[in-house]
Amino acid sequence: MIDIGSTYTKVAAVDIERQCIVGTARSFTTVETDVNEGLRSALNKLRNITGTNDYCEKYACSSAAGGLRMVAAGLVPVLTAEAAKMAALSAGARVLKTYSYELTDKEAAEINSLRPDIVLLSGGTDGGNKTTVLNNAKKIASIKCNFPVVIACNKTAAEDAAAVLTAGGKDARICENVMPEFNVLNISPAQEMIRQIFLERIIEAKGLAKVQELTAGILMPTPAAVLKAAVLLSTGIKNEKGLNDLLVIDVGGATTDVYSITDGRPQISAVIMKGIPEPYEKRTVEGDLGVRYSAASLAEAAGIDEIAARARISSEEAFRLIDMISRKPGLLASDDVVIGHIDNTLASLAVKLAVERHAGRISTAFTISGEVFIQTGKDLGSVETIIGTGGPVINGENPEAILSEALRDKNNPEILKPVKAKMMLDRKYILSSMGLLSVKYPDIALAIMKKELEMIRWN
């Protein structure tokens, strides 16, 4: 299993018969020169552990060269634009920006400068609004930068939109509407289309095609592999139970990803649901929450005083440290006790804020028939297990304390975070590998995850 990341190329050798991980290794990703150099170096390191370089099957996922960079466009911000964003995120993309209503010339110019790998165009329920999506198709067709466009809009407007885009030289592909009826989410067709384009075009465009010679192919973007692993671990397979509802939190240098596998339905009665229904398998990415490249924006979101208080240092010292680590993303927590300490604080806050943004909200309203509750988004109260991954969590001073930030805060009970959960650590970085393995061997991937994920807190 090969995971070509933006910084490291990670490899894991799996013994299918014994259902275990034989060894893991990593090396720097070399996408600028020849991505195979980094891969060979990682495989050579792996050979020192496994004693062989002869594998019967090789699968890869990738988030190198910026990952799968997407732009989403819809009509109403809280409806089709949000649905399009969710579809892109679930397909494992990095959503650079989401646009709503009619695109302006300025916004079209912005999309051009963002140079997305794929644009997802939505807008209107089936039989609903057509004018906006047709206008947006025209605007997108006029953009100089060439990229494929996935059309997942009002079915009545889809063919006209495709014709306009094709005439503009864009590779336009129609799939089912992300919101066929008002407030009904239908994101899997768009997800599948994005994956197809990723396989056909993006790998080649990013100079990753050479890896194809070495492997059975890059199957999916890394976040899609992690999501696949999370779903398998949660739902299990026919003869092997899963862990039920769960949350995976991946803290990195640049972003913090949260995956929740739960229907998120209200945990109490007399609740009125509002807003767009969210997917059972939901992924969010916080581009401003990370412990290296995004340390400064994390400090801005959390407040420098909060960081100082948690790390028990002065605000000035906290400011100085954050400035230093955001300038030197190569710093390792193991280099220095002070760095390790501030990393632990930053990772804790990244988990806290990322899960707060991922979770739904509940509020109380007083009516003449008494008190009622209004819920938006997912209630994560049924989550039984929280799994931590990513260097800052795995190598943190206190992973259990970091992950505890994902639990519901007594002072802010309206934020529907998990109430009580077991905690596990992906110490060997196997989640993306297991997502890849599960394509062909779901039973083995499940068995390995159950064996390898390390329990750090039983409730």
Place this chain on the structure above:
Amino acid sequence: MTEGSESAAEIRQRENVSIEELGVDGFMGKKTLVMGVIGADVHSVGNKILERAFTEAGFNVVNLGVMVSQEEYINAAIETAADAIVVSSLYGHAEIDCRGLREKCDEAGLEKIPLYIGGNLVVGKAPFDEVKKRFRKMGFNRVYPPGTMPDVAIADLIKDLGLE
């Protein structure tokens, strides 16, 4: 869908069927209605009955349920290209809840969208003519007193949406 010069009423007369039996879809493309109970009002029974009546009459119904805000009606109407918004209010606070709805529709590009309202619109025993005048002034095209049957609104919709 039937095209031609025959009006809905004529078809109905010829076929000897009621509005309910024929359904709006029988002679025109489906018209979309956005409906719901506005404000902090949780009365859901009438809402369900209305949804059923409108659906059976052949409309494409987007029911937002209870406790609907002005923004929810507008967002839903934009996305579904709705032909009318039907507001219900049963708890007497409609006047406060509906203030500015017409202006917000104008702002959102939904100029001239028919706005209907019905229910127990005010607290107390104000004469209905008075109530009607007030809501007409607020930009509602149709205002119905308590106890109005769905057929009345359906007949008005057919007229107002040019289905006849």
